Amino acid sequence: MLETGKKLQERYRIEKQVGQGGMGSIYLATDERFHSTVAIKEALFADENYKKAFDREARLxxxxxxxxxxxxxxxxxxxxxxxxxxxxxxxxxLFEQMRKAGRAFPVNEVLEWADQLLEALAYLHEQGIIHRDIKPQNLKLTPQQKIILLDFGLAKGNPTDANFQTAAKSIFGYSRNYASLEQIQGTGTDPRSDVYSLAATLYHLMTDRVPADALTRVMMVLNESRDPLEPAGKFNSEISQEVSDALQTCLSLKANDRPANVGEMKSLLFSGTSTPFVLAAGTPASVENEELLTMDTKLIDHSTGGKSKPSEFKTEVMGAAAGDSASTKIANRETRPLSASDTQKAQSRGSFGLLTAIGLITLI
Structure with missing residues (x-):
């Protein structure tokens, strides 16, 4: 941890620590050359792969x-x-703002932020960049109430130097309540993965409820239980039927069932109609999440031979051996082979065909 008053590069004077991300600590500092306030992110890991990833984040x-x-x-x-x-x-x-207020944000405000974020993601995706860690903790507002998307530590793709793309292939991570199943399982991400994370984020901001995570959802489907993801409109009367349905579609477990890109997501969210949400007859009571894991971004390093690294903050760093990227790693959980009956259940309920190709599934 950097001490207050420490000077870096004979230029940046550290004022105080103001936060921590998945791969670094954030400090408020004064740039004495220009007499301006800046943020400085310090890498938290000495591992060579994380150093490359941090360098790549800066270049990106x-x-x-x-x-x-x-x-x-x-x-x-x-x-x-x-x-x-x-x-x-x-x-x-935005997560901290919502926690302090104890309520969801107005839906119209969230939709304005969604429009700005969709534009930013379209810009990123055009350059082959997938953010992979969209969540309320990585969103801030400027004094002009414009949204800023932060923390590119898990971003995939590089518009400047193809040599740095290899660093992203050796490190992956996720924030469980906002990550798609394919990201958690390490089977490959694309713009539809960001669609899922943005939808999970909007759902949380509009309802003050974290959406059921993808692992819990798929396991309940496999166990012949109903998907615990409730429509957002059930929890906030301001949410129209169209917006609630759009979020539900964007949160589909199967990537092919989501909008193919953020342009399609925008069309769903802003359909031009606003029908009051109507709860379907016979809908059971909501299933509450037993664990609220919104603060955790899990980083998984393929170079550590499966050894977990300790962490002093709320990010859990975990190891995955080479060739193990298709398995889901959750601390202190048991794994078992995926049986033929599991596969049949998943396919019959419209769930993941990709589960067939995965040799292990985590029990949660």
Whole structure:
């Protein structure tokens, strides 16, 4: 941890620590050259793969030019530490704002942010970049109430240097309540994975309820129980039938059942109609999540031979041996082979055909 008053590069004076992301600590600092306030992200891992990923994040962010993305101005190594200097966005993230308020945000506000985020994601996806960690904790508002998407530590794809793409292949991670099943299982992500994460985020912001996570949902389907994901409109009367249905579609377990891109997601969300939500007759009471894991981003390193690394903050770092990327890693959980009956159940209930190809499934 950097001490208050420490100076980096004989230029940046550390004021205080203001947060921690999946791969680094965030500090408020003063740029004494320009007498301005900046944010400095410090890498938390010494592992070579994480160093490459951190360097890649700096290069990626420096190359991006969009109003909804943070601006990076410097990247350096000092005293064996690695740092990124970026624009400072003050205030709490949206998760913390909602926690303090104790209620959901107004639906119209959330939809305005959704429109801005869809535009930013379209910009990223056009360049082959998948964010892979969209969640309320990674969203902030500027003083002009414009949304900013933060933390590109898990981003996949690089618009500037193809050599750095290899770093993304050796490290993957996820935030469980906002990640698609294919991301959690490490079977490959694409723009539809960001569609899922954005929909999960919007659902949470509109309802003040974290959506049921993909692993819990698929296991309940396999066990012949109903999908616990309730329509968002059930929890907030401001949510129209069209928006509730759009979120439900975007949160489909099967990637092929989601919109193929953010343009299609935008068409679903902003259909031009606003019918009051009507709860289907006979719908059972909602299933509450037993665990609220919204604060955790799990990072999985293929280079550690399966050994978990300790973490002093709420991100759990886990190991996955080479060739094990198709298995789901959850701490202190048991795994068993996926049986033919499991596969039949999943397929008969419209769930994942891709489960057939996965040799292990995590019991939760």
């Amino acid at each position: 962010l420096n190359s991006l030019k969009h109003s909804a993305l943070p601006k990076v101005t410097d990247h350096f190594v000092e005293d064996n530490g690695q740092y990124i200097v970026m624009e400072f966005i003050g205030g709490d993230d």
